Amino acid sequence: MKQPTIYDVAKEAGVAISTVSKVLNNTGSIGEKTRKKVEETMHKLNYQPSVVASVKKRIQTIGLLIPDIADPFMAEITRTIEDHGRKFGFSLIICSTDNDLEKEMEYVSILKKKYIDGIIIATGLKNTGALNEILNNEIPVALLSREVPSLAVNTVVVNDFLGAFKATTYLIKLGHQRIAMITEDIYFPVTISRLDGYKQALEQAGIPYNENLVAINNTSFNDALDSTEKLLKFSEPPTAIFASTEPLAIGAMQGVRESGLDIPKDISIVGFDNSILAKMCYPPLTTVSQPIYEMGKKVIELLVEEIKNPKQVKQRIVMSPDLIVRGTASEVNN
Amino acid sequence: MKQPTIYDVAKEAGVAISTVSKVLNNTGSIGEKTRKKVEETMHKLNYQPSVVASVKKRIQTIGLLIPDIADPFMAEITRTIEDHGRKFGFSLIICSTDNDLEKEMEYVSILKKKYIDGIIIATGLKNTGALNEILNNEIPVALLSREVPSLAVNTVVVNDFLGAFKATTYLIKLGHQRIAMITEDIYFPVTISRLDGYKQALEQAGIPYNENLVAINNTSFNDALDSTEKLLKFSEPPTAIFASTEPLAIGAMQGVRESGLDIPKDISIVGFDNSILAKMCYPPLTTVSQPIYEMGKKVIELLVEEIKNPKQVKQRIVMSPDLIVRGTASEVNN
DNA sequence: ATGAAAGCGCTAACAA
DNA sequence: TTGTTAGCGCTTTCAT
Numbered sequence: 001m002k003q004p005t006i007y008d009v010a011k012e013a014g015v016a017i018s019t020v021s022k023v024l025n026n027t028g029s030i031g032e033k034t035r036k037k038v039e040e041t042m043h044k045l046n047y048q049p050s051v052v053a054s055v056k057k058r059i060q061t062i063g064l065l066i067p068d069i070a071d072p073f074m075a076e077i078t079r080t081i082e083d084h085g086r087k088f089g090f091s092l093i094i095c096s097t098d099n100d101l102e103k104e105m106e107y108v109s110i111l112k113k114k115y116i117d118g119i120i121i122a123t124g125l126k127n128t129g130a131l132n133e134i135l136n137n138e139i140p141v142a143l144l145s146r147e148v149p150s151l152a153v154n155t156v157v158v159n160d161f162l163g164a165f166k167a168t169t170y171l172i173k174l175g176h177q178r179i180a181m182i183t184e185d186i187y188f189p190v191t192i193s194r195l196d197g198y199k200q201a202l203e204q205a206g207i208p209y210n211e212n213l214v215a216i217n218n219t220s221f222n223d224a225l226d227s228t229e230k231l232l233k234f235s236e237p238p239t240a241i242f243a244s245t246e247p248l249a250i251g252a253m254q255g256v257r258e259s260g261l262d263i264p265k266d267i268s269i270v271g272f273d274n275s276i277l278a279k280m281c282y283p284p285l286t287t288v289s290q291p292i293y294e295m296g297k298k299v300i301e302l303l304v305e306e307i308k309n310p311k312q313v314k315q316r317i318v319m320s321p322d323l324i325v326r327g328t329a330s331e332v333n334n
Numbered sequence: 335m336k337q338p339t340i341y342d343v344a345k346e347a348g349v350a351i352s353t354v355s356k357v358l359n360n361t362g363s364i365g366e367k368t369r370k371k372v373e374e375t376m377h378k379l380n381y382q383p384s385v386v387a388s389v390k391k392r393i394q395t396i397g398l399l400i401p402d403i404a405d406p407f408m409a410e411i412t413r414t415i416e417d418h419g420r421k422f423g424f425s426l427i428i429c430s431t432d433n434d435l436e437k438e439m440e441y442v443s444i445l446k447k448k449y450i451d452g453i454i455i456a457t458g459l460k461n462t463g464a465l466n467e468i469l470n471n472e473i474p475v476a477l478l479s480r481e482v483p484s485l486a487v488n489t490v491v492v493n494d495f496l497g498a499f500k501a502t503t504y505l506i507k508l509g510h511q512r513i514a515m516i517t518e519d520i521y522f523p524v525t526i527s528r529l530d531g532y533k534q535a536l537e538q539a540g541i542p543y544n545e546n547l548v549a550i551n552n553t554s555f556n557d558a559l560d561s562t563e564k565l566l567k568f569s570e571p572p573t574a575i576f577a578s579t580e581p582l583a584i585g586a587m588q589g590v591r592e593s594g595l596d597i598p599k600d601i602s603i604v605g606f607d608n609s610i611l612a613k614m615c616y617p618p619l620t621t622v623s624q625p626i627y628e629m630g631k632k633v634i635e636l637l638v639e640e641i642k643n644p645k646q647v648k649q650r651i652v653m654s655p656d657l658i659v660r661g662t663a664s665e666v667n668n
Numbered sequence: 669a670t671g672a673a674a675g676c677g678c679t680a681a682c683a684a
Numbered sequence: 685t686t687g688t689t690a691g692c693g694c695t696t697t698c699a700t
Contacts, residue, residue: 003446008691018696020694021694021695022670029669031669034669048443051447052392053693059386059448060448069416070404070410070412071409072404075409078428079402082428083430088456091396091427091429094428112387113382113384114386114393115385249616257616260335275405277611341677350686350687351677352679352680352687363685368685384679386677
């Protein structure tokens with residue numbers, strides 16, 4: 001049983017294909033009777049218009065470039081983007097880039113060939129090559145959690161600086177003075193902002209910045225575990241750790257435990273993201289929460305607007321993170 | 335700067351479009367010089383063939399129906415499917431159905447319109463309506479973690495029965511007699527198999543099956559938390575819990591803690607899946623591991639084979655789960 | 669209000 | 685080896 005085409009419908013209904021096309025798209029003018037007849041026939045044949053057939057149109061699909069769909073935070077945001085996209089009739093193609101420039105370029109090239117309608121980029125972008133490539137091609141792009149100040153693109157970001165500032169300040173208020181930071185590869189703008197927020201909070205409290213307390217990892221939580229163990233072996237070990245990501249925070253928690261210490265009695269920890277991991281670990285993680293739902297909703301909305309009206313003026317939306325106090329941070333006890 | 339078409343390339347290179355098409359697809363025969371020339375021109379114009387233009391071809395994309403991309407286990411499997419799919423030139427459209435029949439049908443209908451090349455179904459399927467709809471339409475389908483015995487479809491499953499059997503038997507060997515099971519909605523074949531494995535293990539050990547020890551939840555871990563607290567209030571509470579899913583296992587762990595008990599000293603817990611959650615929780619979860627990588631790799635391989643050769647004989651592959659011993663189960667202490 | 673016909677970018681059968 | 689041409693399913697003028 002083949003998919004019926006517009007021709008089948010036209011023949012069955014005894015009209016021209018253009019007539020069918022018109023009722024399909026609600027264009028031109030058609031008589032009430034004809035419309036009824038055509039609609040009935042479409043129903044009868046269970047006709048599904050092909051999205052790809054009309055070459056000028058695109059395929060009602062958007063591409064999502066993220067570092068890794070297996071990262072819980074990314075997966076959650078993907079879900080909200082998927083849900084809102086569906087409301088507008090768009091499907092989602094996922095592209096995990098591992099923040100690797102080559103994969104990024106490869107995916108962009110694939111997406112272009114497929115005539116997708118737009119792209120959401122929530123990936124590394126050390127280099128903006130991929131981005132330029134897309135923008136040249138007049139395909140709508142929205143940025144999520146990434147900034148390219150030099151470009152006029154719809155952008156949704158969270159205030160990373162503020163989030164880190166809040167987290168660090170909170171630890172300081174609890175009496176901590178030696179606060180370590182565990183962060184991923186330092187070249188990403190997001191990471192840099194979080195580091196800056198941490199520094200700023202220290203400075204404002206008159207605590208000197210100590211480079212040795214900043215551990216730079218890749219994104220794996222095993223790395224964070226190792227870094228933490230090293231930090232705790234210092235002659236003057238930190239009493240608190242701010243991790244710039246939740247997998248890193250979990251790694252830090254395990255590192256603390258392997259060192260035979262207790263959370264939060266001996267070491268306080270604050271994370272960043274508020275993904276499912278923060279709720280599921282034990283004790284539940286005190287963390288900086290990104291408004292996942294709102295962020296996902298907003299990017300896809302901006303992108304869809306741009307798809308419908310490319311001339312639309314571009315926006316840059318900065319959302320505020322909140323500190324969620326749970327069980328991993330407490331007052332210093334020494 | 336518009337995307338150049340095959341016509342632009344042909345004109346620029348001074349050949350016919352069919353010639354360009356031929357070098358593109360490596361069909362027919364073309365002279366060495368012409369090929370060179372055409373290839374150069376394509377490069378020069380930065381030509382990207384449109385995947386949608388040729389209506390007969392499909393768009394090198396497969397649809398993935400899963401309950402929820404935000405579930406870490408699903409996200410991980412999605413990642414391996416994505417990676418292997420890319421090797422074959424296929425992109426992935428994700429469709430989170432929440433195991434909801436309506437959403438399932440809606441997604442299937444959308445995917446059909448988009449002329450995707452195949453579908454992987456790893457979702458509820460209480461009703462096989464959606465499946466029949468697809469199969470009627472001659473579009474290749476592969477099943478992951480789902481069975482529809484009445485249909486000849488490529489299928490990759492893990493031996494759920496065996497997994498549950500191993501988990502339960504392990505607990506019994508540790509001396510546990512009152513072993514509770516926390517499971518999701520009982521109507522899914524997967525769930526039923528896991529329940530059966532649990533029962534079988536009890537029976538084999540001569541432990542009577544006690545219905546009161548089986549708590550049926552939805553998929554949320556908060557539910558599991560509540561269920562666990564209730565179980566622990568029994569006059570003869572269980573000493574061990576087998577959770578049929580990792581979010582449920584985590585919920586159980588929190589329930590145990592909220593009841594003021596220790597894991598694994600007072601209560602042992604075994605989960606199912608071996609997702610990132612199992613490694614990240616504390617203590618790390620003793621769990622039944624599904625071969626995520628192999629499963630993902632195999633389904634996409636089967637599906638791609640079928641896409642290339644629809645007549646291919648269908649396979650059903652059953653993979654064996656393994657028990658991964660970590661820190662949440664120990665001998666009974668009473 | 670309806671229909672005929674010209675594309676959209678590409679593939680494939682057929683001619684040259 | 686290369687080019688011509690007829691579709692693929694649909695949208696969109698432009699006539700009728």
